Amino acid sequence: MMRVKRYDDLLEELIREILLRLPARTLVSLRSVCTSWRNLISAPDFTWNHLRRSCLRDPSLTPLQIAYYCRFPSVGMRVLSVQSMMENPSEPTRLDCFRGPSYYSMVGSFHGLLCMFDDDGSFKISHAMLWNPCTGFTFKSPEISGVADVRGFGYDHLSDTYKLYGIFKKEGPSGMESSTRIYTFGPTSSWRRIDDIPLVVLGVPTDDLCTFGNTTGVFFGSKKACTINWSIQHVVLYFDLGKETYGHFTLPVRESGYCTHLSVLRDCLSLCYEDTTTRRWIMWQMKEYGDPQSWTTLAMIPFHPRLRFMRHPLRPLRPLYISETDVLLALSSNFQMILYNLNDGSVDFPVIDSSNDNHHSLTNSYHYTPSFHIYHESLVSPHGLQSNSSQVLLRIMKPKPKPIIS
Structure with a gap:
């Protein structure tokens, strides 16, 4: 019945x-x-x-944001609305500020969670923090000796866990020592020692960080693979979060240029580099992850006088997001947000309202802002975890103007 x-x-x-x-x-x-x-x-x-x-049907339920951590003029997180910049570039997009008690560097984001590294100021001890800006959830990892020069954060869908990868360097009895560790966010987890990156196999000096196009790895997640990726000279080196093993595949052949930047655009691993011969930025997409034959040219963006920073010419263009209407949101080498229409080549520069940040513009933050990350607002917190840190980042609100009394 x-x-x-x-x-x-x-x-x-x-x-x-x-x-x-x-x-x-x-x-x-x-x-x-x-x-x-x-x-x-x-x-x-x-x-x-x-x-x-929200991801499949209605993205408006979890609006896209850009987050970055800045140490000047005040220590804290800055957040910008992607929708506001793309839909109304001439209208000022408010810069939301969160004041923090410590110095952090952002490692990555996924499912609305931001992963950050902190240090004690002496570069001897580090810990990581997982933070959901929407809900206020914070979780602090156990401390570990050393500072992570190479790192990455991602999600392993097979085990439903969030993992943090780091190559830690610290002062030892005979000089600098290096060890590779991984931390799985959980109530009883600890840092585990794992195999080091096999750089020798790639013909890369093991002590030269300049060989890394990006020392902060880029997370790529799909049903087939959940990996952290770094560009190293002519290859993409990846770490499989499920198997905890390394692998690599070749980058597209480049006739000239340097300064590569990896990102994920439209669910594809993407590459952007500066072609000094043709004076353009070349963007590629890997249609089938792990298959070098699937690299496809996505766009060729001509140089623009407002997009290069001559004091730091090695900084690449950083693609962040592509809309359904083929408009690219990117960060220029002089830390300016730009909109580039892939169809007609038009360029626009979103106006940023930085009054919450003492009117400190992005272009003045190049010394203090190493990485920018796209994230969705969400309600997610890792299964089995409860907030265990009092180091909550507090939102700095712009005071409302007093009414004018006539």
Whole structure:
């Protein structure tokens, strides 16, 4: 006999369906309505359903943001809305600021979680922190000796875990010592020693970080592979997060140029480099991850006088995102956000409202801002983890102007 659902069950399902259609930031506020709503919104299955729905059906539920950590004029995280910059570039996009108690460097982001490294100021001890800016969730890893010169963060879908990779250097009895470690974010996890990168096989000096096109690895995730990727001379070196093994494949053949930059665009591993002969930035996409034959030219972007920083000519153009209408959002070598239309070649420069940051522009941050990361606002926190750190980054709000009394 078919069971007839009670009115209360139907009402609960209706409420759940309505809440699943709301943006993540709104749901965070609604957790305080009542205990039942808080329990529902905080439940892991609701969190994941909301994330999947937003990614597949309605991206507006988890708006895209750009996050970067800056040490000047004040220490903290800065966040910019991708939608605001792309839809209304002439209207100022507000720069949100979060003040932090320590010095951090960003390693990566996934599922709305930002992973950062901190140090004690002496470069002898490090720890990592996982932070969800939308919910305020923070988790701090155990300390580890040394500083990670090469690192990467990603998600292993086979084990449903977030992993942090680092090559740590520290002062030893006979000089600098190096060891490769991995940390799986979990309630009882610790740093584990793993095999070092087989740079000798690639013909690369093991003590020369300049061989890395990017010392912070780029995470690529799909059903077939979850890897952290670095460009090293003529190849992409990757670390498989599931198998915890290394591999490599070749980069596209380049006639000239240097200063490569890896990223993930439209779910494909992508490469951008400066061609000094033709005076253009060349963008490539790998249509089938791991297959060098699938490298395809995506765009050729002519040099623009506002896109190069002559004091640091080795900094590449950094592609961040491509819209459905083929507009590329990128960061220039002089730390200026740009919009480049891949169809007609038009260029635009979004206006940034930095009043929350003492009117400090991005172009003045090149010494203090090593990496920028795209992330989705979400409700996600790793399964089994509870916030264990009091080092919460506080949002700096712009004071409202006082009313004018006539």
